[in-house]
Amino acid sequence: MNKESNLYTIIFATIMVIIVGGTLAYLSTALKPAQQANIQNEKKQNIIQATGFMDKDKVVRDESAEHFKNFVTRRITVDFDGNVVFDSKGELAEGSEEILKDNEKDAFNVNPRAQYRSDDKDKLFPIFVCENEGKKVFVVSCSGKGLWDDVWGYIGIGADGNSVVAAKFDHKGETAGLGSIINEAKFQNQFEGKKLADANGIYKGIQIVKPGSQELNDNTVDGLSGATFTAAGVKDMLSVYLEVYFNYLTKNKI
Amino acid sequence: MDYINIFFQAAFIDNMIFTFFFGMCSYLAVSKTVKTAVGLGAAVIFVLGVTIPVNYLLDVFILQEGALAWLGEGYAAYDLSFLSFIMFIAVIASIVQLVEMLVEKFSPALYGALGIFLPLIAVNCAILGGALFMQQKAFANVGEATSYGLGAGFGWFIAIVLIAAIRERIKYSNVMKPVKGVGMAFILTGLMGLAFLGFLGFKLV
Amino acid sequence: MSEVKVKEPLFSAKNKKLISDPLSDDNPVTIQVLGICSALAVTVQMKGAMVMSVAVIAVLIIGNVLVSLMRNIIPPRIRIIVQLVVVAALVIIVDQVLQAFVYDASKTLSVFVGLIITNCIIMGRLEAFALGNKPWASALDGLGNGLGYGLILFIVSFFKELFGAGTLFGIQVFGDSAEGTGLYAMGYENNGMMLLPPSSLVIVAIIIWVQKARNPKLQEA
Numbered sequence: 001m002n003k004e005s006n007l008y009t010i011i012f013a014t015i016m017v018i019i020v021g022g023t024l025a026y027l028s029t030a031l032k033p034a035q036q037a038n039i040q041n042e043k044k045q046n047i048i049q050a051t052g053f054m055d056k057d058k059v060v061r062d063e064s065a066e067h068f069k070n071f072v073t074r075r076i077t078v079d080f081d082g083n084v085v086f087d088s089k090g091e092l093a094e095g096s097e098e099i100l101k102d103n104e105k106d107a108f109n110v111n112p113r114a115q116y117r118s119d120d121k122d123k124l125f126p127i128f129v130c131e132n133e134g135k136k137v138f139v140v141s142c143s144g145k146g147l148w149d150d151v152w153g154y155i156g157i158g159a160d161g162n163s164v165v166a167a168k169f170d171h172k173g174e175t176a177g178l179g180s181i182i183n184e185a186k187f188q189n190q191f192e193g194k195k196l197a198d199a200n201g202i203y204k205g206i207q208i209v210k211p212g213s214q215e216l217n218d219n220t221v222d223g224l225s226g227a228t229f230t231a232a233g234v235k236d237m238l239s240v241y242l243e244v245y246f247n248y249l250t251k252n253k254i
Numbered sequence: 255m256d257y258i259n260i261f262f263q264a265a266f267i268d269n270m271i272f273t274f275f276f277g278m279c280s281y282l283a284v285s286k287t288v289k290t291a292v293g294l295g296a297a298v299i300f301v302l303g304v305t306i307p308v309n310y311l312l313d314v315f316i317l318q319e320g321a322l323a324w325l326g327e328g329y330a331a332y333d334l335s336f337l338s339f340i341m342f343i344a345v346i347a348s349i350v351q352l353v354e355m356l357v358e359k360f361s362p363a364l365y366g367a368l369g370i371f372l373p374l375i376a377v378n379c380a381i382l383g384g385a386l387f388m389q390q391k392a393f394a395n396v397g398e399a400t401s402y403g404l405g406a407g408f409g410w411f412i413a414i415v416l417i418a419a420i421r422e423r424i425k426y427s428n429v430m431k432p433v434k435g436v437g438m439a440f441i442l443t444g445l446m447g448l449a450f451l452g453f454l455g456f457k458l459v
Numbered sequence: 460m461s462e463v464k465v466k467e468p469l470f471s472a473k474n475k476k477l478i479s480d481p482l483s484d485d486n487p488v489t490i491q492v493l494g495i496c497s498a499l500a501v502t503v504q505m506k507g508a509m510v511m512s513v514a515v516i517a518v519l520i521i522g523n524v525l526v527s528l529m530r531n532i533i534p535p536r537i538r539i540i541v542q543l544v545v546v547a548a549l550v551i552i553v554d555q556v557l558q559a560f561v562y563d564a565s566k567t568l569s570v571f572v573g574l575i576i577t578n579c580i581i582m583g584r585l586e587a588f589a590l591g592n593k594p595w596a597s598a599l600d601g602l603g604n605g606l607g608y609g610l611i612l613f614i615v616s617f618f619k620e621l622f623g624a625g626t627l628f629g630i631q632v633f634g635d636s637a638e639g640t641g642l643y644a645m646g647y648e649n650n651g652m653m654l655l656p657p658s659s660l661v662i663v664a665i666i667i668w669v670q671k672a673r674n675p676k677l678q679e680a
Contacts, residue, residue: 009534016541020340020548027555028336034559042562061562147454149390176503177624177654226651229454275656278495279579336555339576340547347540376539379496379577386573431678432671436492437664444660451655 043108044068050139050154052166052192053132056185074129074254075107080121082248112143112241113150125244129254130156137165138254140245144237147229149173151182151237155191161249164206167191169234179230190221196246203246208235257401260393263456264405268387270380271413271443272450277380281414282439291418292411294375299407301353301375302384305346306403307396309385312341342385350376380410417442477599481607483674487580488611489667490677494580498612499659501571505628508616509609510564511571516605517553519581522546523601526589533590542585543576550575580608615662623653 002008038061045064049056051071059067077086086105100106107126115123128139136159143152153169169182181187191206195218198204204219208231211222223231270276277298284294315321317338322329354372358365375381384406393399420442429438487493494515501511525545526533533541554572557565575581584604589597620626625633625643634641652658671677 003532003534004536009536012532012534012541013537016544020544021337024336024340024548024551024555027552031555031559035555038558038562175654176507177620178651226654273656275496275499276577278499279493282492282495336551339551339573340544343543343547343576344540347543377543377579377582379574379579382573382577383496430668431675432668433664434678436489437667437671440660440664440667444657444664447657447660448655451657 041065046154046168046170047072047128047130047139047141050156050166050168051130051132051137052156053130053135053137056166056168056188071130071132072128073131076127076129076254077105077107077110078125078127078244078248080123080125080244082244082251085124110141112141113152115143120240123240125241125248127245127248135159138245138249140241142237142241144233144240146171146174146182146233147179147227148175151230151233153234153237155238155242155245157196157245157249161246162196162201164191164194164196171230174230175227178224179227181224181227182230182234187224194218194221196242197250201250203243205239205242205246206235208232208238257397260398261401261405261408264402265409265412266450267453267456268406269409269413269450269453270383270406271410272447273454274383276383277378277410278443280375280378281410281417281443282436285414285418285421285439288415288418288422291414295407295411295414297372297375298378298380298410298414299404301346301350301372301381302403302407302410303400304353304403305349305381306384306388306406307400308349309342309345310388310393310396310399312345313338313389317341338389339382342382346381346385347376380406413446416446474596474599477596478603478606481600481603482610483670484677486607486611486670487583487604488608489663489670491580491583493583494578494608495663497571497574497578498608498615498663499656500574502612502616502619502659503623503654505613505616505620507567507571508612510567511574512605512609512612514553514568514571514575515578515580515608516602518546518549518575519584519601519605520598521549521601522581522585523589523597524594525549526585527592527594527597530590530592538590539582539586542582546581546585547576580604611663611666614666615659618662619653619659622650623658625649 041061041064044067045059045061048054048059048064048067048071053071054067075086075088076084079085086103086107088106099108103109105124107128110124110126112123112126126141128141130137130139138157138159138161140155140157141152142155143150145151149172151169151171151174153167155164155168156166157163158165167188169188171180171182174180174182194206196203196205198219207220208223209216209220211225214220216222223235268274271278271281280294285291313321315324317334319333319335320330321334322332350372354365357372384403387406388399388402391402393402417439421439424438424442433441481487485491488495488498497511497515501507522542522545526542529541550572554565554568557568584600588600592600617627620628621632625631631641633647634643
């Protein structure tokens with residue numbers, strides 16, 4: 001058959017599209033459950049890492065689902081003004097901790113990264129109540145924009161709604177070796193023991209300051225040298241989210 | 255105002271060449287004289303300005319999760335995003351081919367000037383790179399996507415014309431033999447990239 | 460490979476050249492000037508550079524073999540689209556499988572996926588070599604060019620990570636910069652500019668310089 005002819009070209013293109021499309025569609029459908037399980041387990045892993053109950057390095061992704069079941073006792077979603085829009089205590093039968101797959105307001109399904117573009121007032125704020133050996137920690141989730149792409153984090157707040165017990169940050173595409181340091185221990189560990197409010201109980205948030213530029217107090221941590229904009233992105237993200245969480249957690253006794 | 259902001263953001267702050275190094279291969283190969291550089295640069299502006307809005311519509315109405323909802327309730331569950339690379343590439347390659355044929359038919363003069371560059375563009379990573387950035391940035395409407403495409407193309411145009419102008423001059427300078435040509439172009443691009451780092455982190459939008 | 464058709468040994472002098480040439484005189488990055496974008500974008504850390512090299516070598520070999528097998532049936536008019544589709548499909552398949560079974564590797568690789576598809580070395584070799592040669596020679600050509608690309612990535616990332624972050628493969632070699640031990644105690648500091656993209660251009664230029672100084676045949680008139 002003449003390779004130059006239109007008919008041959010069209011037949012070839014059709015067969016190629018069917019083979020390639022079929023293979024890809026099959027693979028994508030067949031692998032989807034495993035891929036989604038990985039993504040969900042990673043989220044659970046991050047939440048557990050932010051509780052401070054365990055050494056961060058010891059939280060293995062494949063075991064995170066188990067930890068999540070043991071530690072997370074309640075899931076709450078609030079809106080910008082602090083109204084509860086979802087509470088697993090009311091919606092679920094006693095003792096059941098199943099994640100409601102179809103309820104997009106379920107705290108586990110709220111994805112702060114997807115809300116980046118929406119107005120602050122329209123954002124949803126998920127809270128995970130974690131309990132272990134009588135200690136209570138609220139893990140909250142936040143997200144913002146770094147220099148290149150998304151940055152996000154999970155912060156563990158103590159039962160007083162004020163002190164930070166642990167923090168876990170991650171990023172999508174910050175400069176490796178500079179901005180990417182936000183997901184390393186030397187940046188994250190600074191947050192442990194910091195306070196959201198000043199000595200009088202008035203909200204201050206956590207400021208990220210130029211490294212070495214000033215004496216650190218309970219409300220400040222050192223930024224990253226060479227990654228000013230990534231640090232600024234983390235700071236902005238914290239200022240948007242932490243105030244909502246602080247107001248809710250200090251006003252409501254959970 | 256948003257359109258203008260997006261345009262300048264794409265052209266200067268997120269410059270394809272100096273910030274992301276997309277399209278370096280044709281950038282280095284075709285920057286020996288200003289005339290050819292202008293030709294290729296114009297072709298890139300044109301192709302980016304056309305393919306990005308087309309790919310944007312494709313992404314929003316077909317590829318994204320739940321994008322097929324306009325076909326009816328039952329289609330909302332489909333997620334075709336795994337096909338985006340292939341679809342974007344296919345769109346780019348076919349539009350480039352189409353443009354080539356149209357230009358050849360209706361404007362032989364323009365074809366003489368642009369013609370040889372068009373096939374080069376299908377494999378220019380700046381074009382697919384632009385489509386992928388467009389997907390990542392999640393623009394609100396097709397107008398924003400178009401102004402992003404034009405801006406990214408304009409940034410690429412500036413970059414290649416600048417380096418071509420420098421290379422035309424440097425031809426007459428006494429450069430060490432081993433770095434002559436490509437080696438010098440690399441160093442020059444490095445220095446220009448450093449200058450463009452000054453735009454880094456500006457936020458217009 | 461069937462025994463009858465092979466007229467030359469698997470590693471004849473000609474085939475060996477297919478591997479050795481791209482490593483020196485015909486290097487895809489420094490001499491053919493292909494695949495620069497990814498060579499510059501992923502070289503901040505040696506680990507990322509290695510992952511990228513391995514991925515490119517794999518895609519190059521498989522893509523070369525596939526296109527070479529199809530070389531007699533591809534309609535010439537749509538050959539570029541066919542090649543792009545082959546590469547894109549291969550990369551997507553690898554990415555999907557990794558996401559499902561080796562999630563950690565996929566997180567490292569995911570940022571590179573787009574860069575692999577747009578890597579002009581792959582398109583360049585498919586077009587220039589695989590379309591006109593037998594599968595075995597194409598596989599060797601893919602391996603050779605992939606290694607040549609990996610070599611440059613290795614050199615560039617070595618210098619960038621060493622001087623930019625004071626580490627190699629994430630292991631500190633100059634002492635701890637935060638604690639101020641080792642070289643840092645004597646006042647040495649990491650050069651953050653080495654981590655930024657423009658410095659890779661200069662390093663590649665220096666590699667070209669060394670290479671062309673040693674082999675005057677490659678110099679431009």
